Amino acid sequence: MYRMLEIDLSTGETKVKDISGLFSKFIGGTGVLTYLALRELSSQLDPLSPQAPIFLGIGPFNSYFPSASKTVAIFKSPLTGDLGESHAGGRLAMAIFASGFHVVKITGKAEKPLYLSIDNEKVNLVPCRSLWGRSALSVERILREKEDNRKGKKSILRIGPAGERLSPIASVTVDSSRHFGRLGLGAIFGSKNLKAVVISGNRYETIQNKKDYLSLYNELFKDLAYSENTYKYRDLGTSANVLPLSKINSLPTRNFSQGFFESAERISGEYFAENFLAQQISCAHCPIGCIHIATLRELFADPHMYKTIKVSYDHELIYSVGSNLSIANAADVLKLLQFIERQGWDAISIGVVLAWATEAFQRGVISISDTGGLALSFGDSQTYLKVLEKIASGENEFYKDLEKGVYHCAQKYGAQDLAMHFNKNEAPGYMTGPDAFVGYAVGVRHSHLDCAGYSIDQKFLGRQQDIEKEVKMMYEESLWRMVTNSLVTCLFARGSYTPNVVEKGLRLLGYDVDLQWLTKTSRIIHGMKYLLKEKLGFDFEKLELPSKLTKIYTGRGMMSTVDFKERVKVYAKLVSQDMYLAKEALNQQL
Ligand code: SF4
Known part of the structure; x- marks a missing residue:
């Protein structure tokens, strides 16, 4: 069973919901969270208001397969007003799983600074006035010591002073050196007077078909640990x-x-x-x-x-x-x-x-x-x-x-x-050429992680440009990331999580799926993301290339605004078909 824990920081109330149906339709992780966010986020919602939800979610592969070590956070970004999505590693995914949940939803606003403690089924709001103002590094040390007696897996999320000041570029630090870095989740924690979350548990699950599971597990582990990739x-x-x-x-x-x-x-x-x-x-x-x-x-x-x-x-x-x-x-x-x-x-x-x-x-x-x-x-x-x-x-x-x-x-x-x-999100560290820039512009979170345009640019270095082909490659990469981000595996493991491996893994976990289903579902999740972005005000036609970038040499030479607009147009057309598919799927779901 896949379960969501809801916590209202204003009242202290908690609820647990069975969301197994959503996992069977949208895989988990980013798929399920996007569906939930689509129902709750709107252009009128102030991302720093008590009503604004934070969703933290894992997927079906977390805890079962190696390098499925990430957790997705979805929220309305206080930086862009658009979809906020960020992924973090550390021990968080395992701790959420071990606590007995797959999604944690946080709303409300505490009257005074507190940290949220989740230990298996037990939820506590713990006042922590003395932690307010402390750095993201020292809070972790203090809470680790204070919560040392917990059994099982434990993870600590916290904000530094930037989040308390509601800086829309504030991050949430997770365990050792991992972050929900981009798009301002730290400010949302701060707006809720939420300094930290300590989550732990000792739930373990068994799997029916141990022989096939171990065979797939070992194959993956070997590949991840020793391969060139x-x-x-x-x-x-x-x-x-x-x-x-x-x-x-x-x-x-x-x-x-x-x-x-x-x-x-x-x-x-x-x-x-x-x-x-x-x-x-x-x-x-x-x-x-x-x-x-x-x-x-x-x-x-x-x-x-x-x-x-x-x-x-x-x-x-x-x-x-x-x-x-x-x-x-x-x-x-x-x-x-x-x-x-x-x-x-x-x-x-x-x-x-x-x-x-x-x-x-x-x-x-x-x-x-x-x-x-x-x-x-x-x-x-x-x-x-x-x-x-x-x-x-x-x-x-x-x-x-x-x-x-x-x-x-x-x-x-x-x-x-x-x-x-x-789209108001600061640019990442690749200026390889048009695919990098267009990828940042059209991507669901305006990040280099959406469709790896920088890598496509490098494949086309010194070659004639082919707009249709390059944009199609970006789009297909983005689609497959809808699947891996729903599982929720690390992007650095993407070479090992091929469609066949994913299909096998999901079947072992009880999903009745095939490759066709995976393709269609990736498009539905992709479409849902753009429906959500559209609802929040995103418009392909308003996207702009920072004008400075038309005057500098990138890895692939200079880029023009005309070229940029043309690529965006091709991408938008591909996305429109996914939005149509998503609408159909949502109508059935309702
Ligand atoms: S590869 Fe991914 S999951 Fe593994 S340590 Fe690095 S960030 Fe974490």
């Missing part, structure tokens, strides 16, 4: 992308002014591994182990008093506070990341905001009186640290604005052509 993630992690991207003119540098960073070698995955890497760790039940943790020793008092800090890094983080700010010193990148981690901002978003502020300052749109005397300059990590401190302390209106996202800042101060966002 996953080697890169284990070895250098995604930071292996830094050098190759810079070589093909695709690494955003100095606020997307160029794709080549002259000091890329000094912030490359290789450099971090050789000089700072302390350990590779893994989300629970994942044999890939892509999380790279660096240590940095800092003198805090003369003559020999040192502290050691641990910071995780990956490609996106290195891009956002490295090449895009022209920081060529790896230790400085780690110091900036640690500050961001403590505050609980989404690192991509805050990096893009800093890059915009720097260029806007150089152009004279931002003045020295706005910055309180600081002269912003690319490459100046000391000043960037001071800027982050001033944002954290809310020193003046300008600094308060910076944590509201780059779209907000550009609307208010100007230099809109320098604001690198797609």
Whole structure:
């Protein structure tokens, strides 16, 4: 049985619902959550109001198969007003499963700061005034100690001060260095006075056909642990992308002014591994182990008093506070990341905001009186640290604005052509060409994770462009991700979770499915997402390419607005058929 736990933080009331029917129709994870969100989110709903729901969900593969280690969060984004969707690893998926639920829905607003405790069936709202104001790192340490006596699997989600200040670029940190990073879930936690969630349980399930299950499990495990597909993630992690991207003119540098960073070698995955890497760790039940943790020793008092800090890094983080700010010193990148981690901002978003502020300052749109005397300059990590401190302390209106996202800042101060966002979401770290940019624009969450356009660009490097074919490839990738995000497997495991493997796995778990059903269901989920986005105000025709990107060389040369619009049009046409299918399916469901 698949069950949803509903918690109202205003009243403390809880309900448990059987949602097995939804799992059989929409697989689980993102499929089921999108269906639920479609019923509850609207353009009028204030995402920071007590009524706004947070859905956390896992899928049928979590706890059963390796690298099905992610949890999906769906909400209305306070950053974009559009669909908010974010995925996080850690131990959360296993803990939700072990607690006896598959979906947790949180609404309401607590009168005073609290953390939500779920231990098997037991739900408690625990006042935590003393945790309010604390960093995302220290809260985890305190709660881990306090809740140490729990049995089974346990996961801790929490926000830092940025979420308390309702910054729409605030993230939720999960266990060690995992995040619901994008689109502002941290602000929604803050708006509900919800500092943290501790979830645990010790439910275990057995499976009927053990022999076939073990055979599939072992096949998957071997592939994930030892294959070429996953080697890169284990070895250098995604930071292996830094050098190759810079070589093909695709690494955003100095606020997307160029794709080549002259000091890329000094912030490359290789450099971090050789000089700072302390350990590779893994989300629970994942044999890939892509999380790279660096240590940095800092003198805090003369003559020999040192502290050691641990910071995780990956490609996106290195891009956002490295090449895009022209920081060529790896230790400085780690110091900036640690500050961001403590505050609980989404690192991509805050990096893009800093890059915009720097260029806007150089152009004279931002003045020295706005910055309180600081002269912003690319490459100046000391000043960037001071800027982050001033944002954290809310020193003046300008600094308060910076944590509201780059779209907000550009609307208010100007230099809109320098604001690198797609549909108000700050741009990720690939400028490979048209498929990357169009992917950010049309994707369901305006992220590089929607359809991996950056990877399609690389397949077309040096080749004649073929708009229909490229857009179709993006669309098909996006469709298959509807399935894997419903299961909910890690995207880094996508090479192993082929359609045949997924079909076999679902059958072993009691789903009566075949490949045709999977294809149709992926299109229905895709269509439901765009129905939801349309309901929230999304319109393909309003999508824009940041004008700066028409003036720079990407991995595939320059891109024109005409080309961008044409690709969007092709994508929108494909999506319209899925929306039609989704409407039909929803009519049957009702
Ligand atoms: S590949 Fe990395 S992010 Fe994905 S589940 Fe494994 S450890 Fe977590």
